[in-house]
Amino acid sequence: MSERLAIELEGIDKRFGAVHANKDIHLKVAKGSIHGIVGENGAGKSTLMSILYGFYHADGGEIRVDGKTVTIASSQAAIALGIGMVHQHFMLVENFTVLENVILGAEGGARLGAGIGRARAELKRLAADYDLKVDPDAVTGDLPVGLQQRVEILKALFRGADVLILDEPTGVLTPPEADHLFRILRVLRDEGKTVLLITHKLREIMAVTDEVSVMRRGEIVATRETSKTSMGELAELMVGRRVLLEVEKTPAQPGAPLLTVEGLNVRDGRGVEVVKDVSFQVRAGEIVGIAGVSGNGQSELLEAIAGIRPARSGIVTIDGTRVDLAAARRDPAEIRSYGLAHVPEDRHRMGLVTRFHEYENAILGYHRDPAYGRGAFLDLDAIRDTARAEIEKYDIRPPDCFLKTANFSGGNQQKIVLAREIERDPAVLLVGQPTRGVDIGAIEFIHKRLVALRDAGKAVLLVSVELDEVRALADRVLVMFDGRVVGERAPETAESELGLLMAGAVQEAAE
Amino acid sequence: MMAGQMPRWADYILMPAINVAAAFFVSGLVVLAIGENPFDAVRILVWGAFGWNEGIGFTLFYATNFIFTGLAVAVAFHASLFNIGGEGQAYVGGLGVALACLALDRFVPWWVTMPLAVAGAAAFGAAWAYIPAVLQAKRGSHVVITTIMFNFIAASLMVYLLVNVMAKEGSMQPETRTFEDGGRLPLLDTILPGVDFGSAPANLSFVIALLACLFTWVLIWRTRLGYEIRTFGANQTAAVYAGISPVRITIVTMLISGGLAGMMAVNEIMGSQHRLLIEFVSGYGFVGIAVALMGRSHPLGIVFAAILFGMLYQGGAELAFEMPAITRDMIVVIQALVILFAGALEHMFRPTLIKLFGILSAPASRAA
Numbered sequence: 001m002s003e004r005l006a007i008e009l010e011g012i013d014k015r016f017g018a019v020h021a022n023k024d025i026h027l028k029v030a031k032g033s034i035h036g037i038v039g040e041n042g043a044g045k046s047t048l049m050s051i052l053y054g055f056y057h058a059d060g061g062e063i064r065v066d067g068k069t070v071t072i073a074s075s076q077a078a079i080a081l082g083i084g085m086v087h088q089h090f091m092l093v094e095n096f097t098v099l100e101n102v103i104l105g106a107e108g109g110a111r112l113g114a115g116i117g118r119a120r121a122e123l124k125r126l127a128a129d130y131d132l133k134v135d136p137d138a139v140t141g142d143l144p145v146g147l148q149q150r151v152e153i154l155k156a157l158f159r160g161a162d163v164l165i166l167d168e169p170t171g172v173l174t175p176p177e178a179d180h181l182f183r184i185l186r187v188l189r190d191e192g193k194t195v196l197l198i199t200h201k202l203r204e205i206m207a208v209t210d211e212v213s214v215m216r217r218g219e220i221v222a223t224r225e226t227s228k229t230s231m232g233e234l235a236e237l238m239v240g241r242r243v244l245l246e247v248e249k250t251p252a253q254p255g256a257p258l259l260t261v262e263g264l265n266v267r268d269g270r271g272v273e274v275v276k277d278v279s280f281q282v283r284a285g286e287i288v289g290i291a292g293v294s295g296n297g298q299s300e301l302l303e304a305i306a307g308i309r310p311a312r313s314g315i316v317t318i319d320g321t322r323v324d325l326a327a328a329r330r331d332p333a334e335i336r337s338y339g340l341a342h343v344p345e346d347r348h349r350m351g352l353v354t355r356f357h358e359y360e361n362a363i364l365g366y367h368r369d370p371a372y373g374r375g376a377f378l379d380l381d382a383i384r385d386t387a388r389a390e391i392e393k394y395d396i397r398p399p400d401c402f403l404k405t406a407n408f409s410g411g412n413q414q415k416i417v418l419a420r421e422i423e424r425d426p427a428v429l430l431v432g433q434p435t436r437g438v439d440i441g442a443i444e445f446i447h448k449r450l451v452a453l454r455d456a457g458k459a460v461l462l463v464s465v466e467l468d469e470v471r472a473l474a475d476r477v478l479v480m481f482d483g484r485v486v487g488e489r490a491p492e493t494a495e496s497e498l499g500l501l502m503a504g505a506v507q508e509a510a511e
Numbered sequence: 512m513m514a515g516q517m518p519r520w521a522d523y524i525l526m527p528a529i530n531v532a533a534a535f536f537v538s539g540l541v542v543l544a545i546g547e548n549p550f551d552a553v554r555i556l557v558w559g560a561f562g563w564n565e566g567i568g569f570t571l572f573y574a575t576n577f578i579f580t581g582l583a584v585a586v587a588f589h590a591s592l593f594n595i596g597g598e599g600q601a602y603v604g605g606l607g608v609a610l611a612c613l614a615l616d617r618f619v620p621w622w623v624t625m626p627l628a629v630a631g632a633a634a635f636g637a638a639w640a641y642i643p644a645v646l647q648a649k650r651g652s653h654v655v656i657t658t659i660m661f662n663f664i665a666a667s668l669m670v671y672l673l674v675n676v677m678a679k680e681g682s683m684q685p686e687t688r689t690f691e692d693g694g695r696l697p698l699l700d701t702i703l704p705g706v707d708f709g710s711a712p713a714n715l716s717f718v719i720a721l722l723a724c725l726f727t728w729v730l731i732w733r734t735r736l737g738y739e740i741r742t743f744g745a746n747q748t749a750a751v752y753a754g755i756s757p758v759r760i761t762i763v764t765m766l767i768s769g770g771l772a773g774m775m776a777v778n779e780i781m782g783s784q785h786r787l788l789i790e791f792v793s794g795y796g797f798v799g800i801a802v803a804l805m806g807r808s809h810p811l812g813i814v815f816a817a818i819l820f821g822m823l824y825q826g827g828a829e830l831a832f833e834m835p836a837i838t839r840d841m842i843v844v845i846q847a848l849v850i851l852f853a854g855a856l857e858h859m860f861r862p863t864l865i866k867l868f869g870i871l872s873a874p875a876s877r878a879a
Contacts (some may be wrong), residue, residue, distance in 0.1 A: 308751055333754025342752070350752045355745045360738070365753035367738050376734045 006031040006163050006194040012061035014047055021047040023218045034185055034195040036205040039215030040238055040439035045198050049165050053085045054078040084156025085165040090148050094141030098151050101140050102158050126157050131187050146177035165196045170204060174293045175499035182208040202231045214238055239440050249451045252475035255284035258459035259428045264314030266304045274300045276483040282459040289474025290463045293502050297483035298463045299345055302432050306342040307335035319427035341421035345432030351417040354406035359387035361405050362420055390419035411442030428459045447473060517868040527805050529860050534852040538845040547836050559829025560822035568711025574821030575778045578720040580799025581817055582727050583772035585808035589731055590764040591744040596658025597772040598796030599665030600636040604773025607631030608780040609687055609787035616694030624693050628781050636773015637766040644765030648758040673789055686788035696782040714782035724810035740764050805853040
């Protein structure tokens, strides 16, 4: 087939010090196609796209755009060549209107008025051509994330992009919003645009792409026509071995409640109610999953139960100990002492001190434990022995407890946190986003550990924005929307039904 | 993942050495500009500080001050607190030393007075840090602002006390009476056999300063409290997650920091001046910031940095004496350049150095 190529990469090579991030990359992207790039974290996807978008300069190799060899020294150069990028974290000024955001950096002269007029007409045309309807005068910060993402796409198109790079675009979207995004991408393709979709979610690759390239350890290990491959094959190519996409577990055999939450209300720093009258139980030997789009109160729920965030009202009972969360001074160390362990959502911000040696993080939160020293002093040998035992048991790599925590990969960092919390034998484990930024191999391991903990008769409360993960792990699913638990479902419930609950389309009382 | 890093020895030894070398290079240009030979200047400076016994004695005496004020800043740094009130805390610490000495010097030998004077210095220094600490911990008033204001309050308070309350009767001097032998620390050369520092006031405080270094090292790296301080300093959210109270750590750390700063007064008041007088701190508290930065907040690094600054003080005085063209102000310029390169521009050469190590280590990893 003599199709025309939008992008051609020949032998792209990039090193960061000792790390070989991109090795001799060859990639051909056909004009008017949706091309997926999958790979684990650290496989080199982002580096490759950053080279294409002019953030990094390749050490070697050639880039051809529309058949012409080019050098892309900056993102301005990329834009001039018709390459646009939609970042994972939106680059929008929240208190600007949509129109102002779109023209930001492309105002077209010193006088704003003329530029705005032209931009308005152009936006109207784009909206009609690509089914990208957004009110140009809406304040960007007030729009739902799905629409904010559309603004990002409009920004790229407004600058004349023919090739759109989307970096993990569905991380913040509900399933219906993601479906809508895919519809938009198909329209863009049909209108002749080329889309490069970077993701680690195989389902999305299967759903929307025409062709897919798999990256592993800096190399493109395979390129397939999407219709002629399967999720199983892609997963195997990504990891380099067979992986279980399903979590193997037997039906739960729940016992007595180990965690009871009654009437929990939480306000955030600005006084906005973020958790509204939430009550539920987690019994021994079960995993309760909380599904919901990020930002609907799940994070605050976990932090309030763990004693980190003050609650306005609410009683929790942990393994028989009643704690009034609204009491004046709630101490996470106290809650922990009742048998509650907590794997926080954000390991960099909260779960780890990345500047510390690995062994120092192995006792974070347990540093007052008599096992780790006498009186005021720490027993470093005892701490290192604990750390080494956990490294061995959880296969943390590299197996060096003196290594700085920041130098471990995301998956191994998560294992450090998980090992620390699980190995203290808690009655209740709170887990937030256990596999965010974690590669497939480690995901499998982490899921097995959580199921093993359940089977050992512990209570696990799981919060995740990955609906697949909640459905695979949980024995019961609670859906949170706007601070409330809006429904309880079995994990087998159809994704569309859960999606509607998550989007707030259906409201019902829990239990 | 090792990109952007360099070996620890480079971070702790090479970087400060390069910074000092750069400071000396620029100083050399300044010396050259006023028509003197920079190599002669360096020779005189180093000889003045280390070439003769009395010079060494003075260098150690100044270094003692810098160790205390440097440690004070370093301990606070570990908790991400910027205590720039060492000046005022040391000043008020002098009050603690003087009260102990004035009360006891006529009745007991120095070794009875000493522990009380040290405790008094630490307690008064800590007390002066306490109010900024509470304001920071409970009200969020930034310690940089409050400690610097407390330096001024300390200065006014001490002038008031020395003029109106503590001055020797019938004297116009704003200073207390001179302590008797029970309020004087022995000089180092009277303790160490075969050493003679001449008229230099290097005294037992130098040993106390080294003990303070040991104390700080154990505190920061070997105790649960030190672990909490470092956790709080590195990641406050993680500290809260771990059950570490930000209020408690902020206050406790500032108290320890203030106490260490206050102990500087033992060296000046009980070791050298033998009376409390105005403005005896004369900038040592501020230079402590540069000492802590240069010593990478590590007690051992602080000892070396303190000796370097002691050398600049003592050798600088010699230089001003030997080379009349180089005035006292020129010495201050040189000291300022060291502070500039070691403190403010601390990281200037870092990216270049990291790149260099990257180039050097790349062939090694390729071969592996």
